[in-house]
Amino acid sequence: MARKPETDAATGVATTGHEWDGIRELDNPMPSWWLYTFYASIAFALIWMVFYPALPFVRGLLGNTARGDLAAVMATEQAKAAPMLARLRAATPEAISADPELRAYALAGGRIAFANSCAGCHGAGGQGAPGGFPSLADDDWLYGGSFEDIRTTIRHGVRNGEDAEARGTAMPAFLQAGLNMAQISDLADHVLSLASTGPANPAGAALFTDNCAACHGDRGEGNRAVGAPRLNDRIWLYGGDKPSVMRSIAYSRAGVMPAWEGRLDAAVINMLTVYVHALGGGEQ
Template identity: 75%
Template sequence: MALKPETDAVSGVATTGHEWDGIKELDNPMPAWWVYTFYACIAFAAVWVVFYPSLPFVRGTLGYTGRSDLSRVMEAERARTEPMLARIRAATPAAIAADPELRGFALAGGRVAFANNCAGCHGAGGQGAVGGFPSLADDDWIYGGSFDAIQQTITVGVRNGEHPDARGVAMPAFAQAGLTPAQIGTLADHVLSLSGAGPASAPGAALYAENCVACHGDRGEGNRELGAPRLNDQVWLYGGDRAAIGRTIANARAGVMPAWGSRLDPATINMLTVYVHALGGGEQ
């Protein structure tokens, strides 16, 4: 294709020399408004580069960064909430719950802290999950549902090996401790009978009395000191069918919860305590 500029006969405008199937491209000048806007943008950019960070490693004379902007906003937010947080830090969860103003603040803050730190295991509404994550929204408590008990559980966690006072003893794995599969089956039936889900048997009761009573109690009422859950209700950490119960007896489980005392500040732990207590099962 020849690039021969010529003048278009119809419009009298010079062409660029480009031609497609007889259609020629006119070489009109840019509209003036467009050209001046373009120059203005260049001038604006030149000024911007001086004041704001734009080139790599160049800060700009204003010293502005998005990060410093964010820290300023966060700082202001901290200053706004700090008086309230100081009161929450200094009060007991029971006192917080008794003060409508503190309670409202703690429930809102506790909800956020719960979503960030706890919901992954305990569910968004604290409803728990099969596999050892207890519901925090019912009145069935392994360690206790008073303000003090909840606060202590959150602070030290469960079987985590990181806090010296972490809650929860270890249940023996009875398959290793010498019980036969038949005995474990008999025990699973006995556990079901404790909650009325099956008939009791003399051999089951005998095995239970020998191996389980110390932790789970005569009637399967559980033991909060040890963290041995109740067996005579319909609430199960690991599932309530015969096979799941048998697996628990044979292999034992050892649910773990981190210690939050070293991860969250005392105000947050107080807010979480008030929030969990209010989920539905709080005890006096």
């Protein structure tokens, strides 16, 4: 209950006039150190609000933003990396691979660039994925495994319709190109016999010579100039069971890979080339 303020007899300090069950509250002033700190913090907050972003949609006089801080850090880091990137841009992948310092840098950078741009299709370690995404870690190459072959594939991609120099020819869909399902079944038997995973099929062999050997070779050895895969091994882009092989022949497949020139810096393409070459199947 509120009472009239009065002076406390024991301390000589005025009371606030509040009393609870006989206990009265003294009206001591705030300690001055506390009070001045309090005022100082108010002043600090006001100054802060003028110069730094504190209110929604207001940037403050210094124009400071977290994004701006990041840009400054990025600019410093890019400036540090620039000389190395310039060297990686100017050198051929072959020369990069021969220089221990550049090679170490390219392998580290290539690993990260691969995880960003390539792993989604080719697998985290370049091991490939079912559905036409070839392993880049073996020595079975569609287009070749030399530094220059790999770099050309990365720069221009495959059948992407966006790059005039893209790799890849079109295999006809033989069900539309005049063969019937019985002939396609014979052909699939012959293809599997080339890979030693099926019985010989003379009718299929004859059809193969007429329709397929021009691209895949007489014995299915493949042809890098047209990107026709080797058929006489057990490495399959689209599956090596008979239904999958029949599907490849009847409807054809045509895997697509984007072109990376223009999307990635030339230094990054060179690093990727060195990285892929070092995955296991690199050729001289």
